[in-house]
């Protein structure tokens with residue numbers, strides 16, 4: 001089987017490729033990635049020498065290129081996206097262009113070339129926000145109610161994807177995962193952003209009261225679930241992916257402070273970001289029962305290993321930081337640094 005993976009130089013996409021190359025016999029991978037600020041070929045150093053791996057530098061919105069690649073593919077796993085909520089607040093247009101129009105371009109090519117499966121990698125953020133203080137969870141039939149331009153663009157892509165199943169019988173599936181953590185995550189997202197701040201002996205900036213809850217999952221577990229959906233799912237289905245591990249931002253902060261040997265008050269509270277969702281929690285009964293998938297990593301253990309990875313992979317970090325400096329890329333909290 002030959003799989004076109006979009007966005008494979010990003011964080012989760014690189015783990016999907018790692019899983020396909022290492023765990024799916026004879027699977028060939030074409031990685032189509034634009035190498036935006038978040039794309040990094042160093043995320044793939046352990047698999048890029050495989051004869052079953054090929055990189056193509058290009059844009060998912062380039063219909064000609066996408067068509068040519070899809071003609072060679074049996075299936076597509078679509079992870080390419082603009083992914084940072086803060087950036088979607090200061091610059092939403094590219095989120096619509098990449099996440100909506102890019103997805104449409106891929107769906108059209110998939111339809112033309114009749115791929116065997118199109119897996120749309122989406123997010124729990126499309127469901128909107130839950131309240132604190134109850135045990136409600138998102139299921140796959142929870143209505144979509146996105147609150148940020150990022151989440152809205154992903155929801156639009158999900159709806160387009162499902163329309164191709166209903167209208168053209170394209171064998172699509174959608175995965176909706178909670179917050180990932182692990183090696184190779186671009187250090188603008190909470191966990192690597194905080195680890196790097198602490199490694200530089202700087203206090204970490206916590207939004208608002210810090211009580212926003214996310215459902216955390218180790219990235220390799222997410223990747224394995226996506227590959228299971230590729231291989232085993234029924235077309236037209238949506239699968240939530242999560243590890244039933246809900247923590248608020250202060251709890252994550254406290255864990256990171258102790259793992260890095262800093263005092264518990266090494267925190268600066270900063271104004272909350274606009275439209276900040278309060279709580280996410282996912283029911284994952286469907287994927288566990290239908291596909292037999294379950295997460296394999298314990299949160300505390302995997303978080304500790306993640307911290308160690310950032311402590312020891314100094315070349316990866318300095319290359320990312322050199323590029324941030326060279327290209328004037330804000331390392332995090334984009335809407336704050338632009339003063340809006």
Ligand SMILES: NC(=O)c1ccc[n+]([C@@H]2O[C@H](COP(=O)([O-])OP(=O)(O)OC[C@H]3O[C@@H](n4cnc5c(N)ncnc54)[C@H](O)[C@@H]3O)[C@@H](O)[C@H]2O)c1
Pocket residue numbers: 006007008009010011012013032033034035036037038039040058059060061078079080081082083084098102121122123124154176177178179180181186
């Ligand atoms: N990271 C998470 O916590 C998480 C959770 C749930 C779902 N997801 C979903 O997983 C996917 C990957 O997220 P991530 O955080 O790992 O991403 P990321 O930001 O680390 O990487 C995104 C990748 O997409 C590429 N890309 C962007 N625009 C492109 C374009 N026009 N053409 C080709 N490539 C392009 C970038 O170069 C980059 O390599 C996204 O679809 C996201 O919605 C992520």
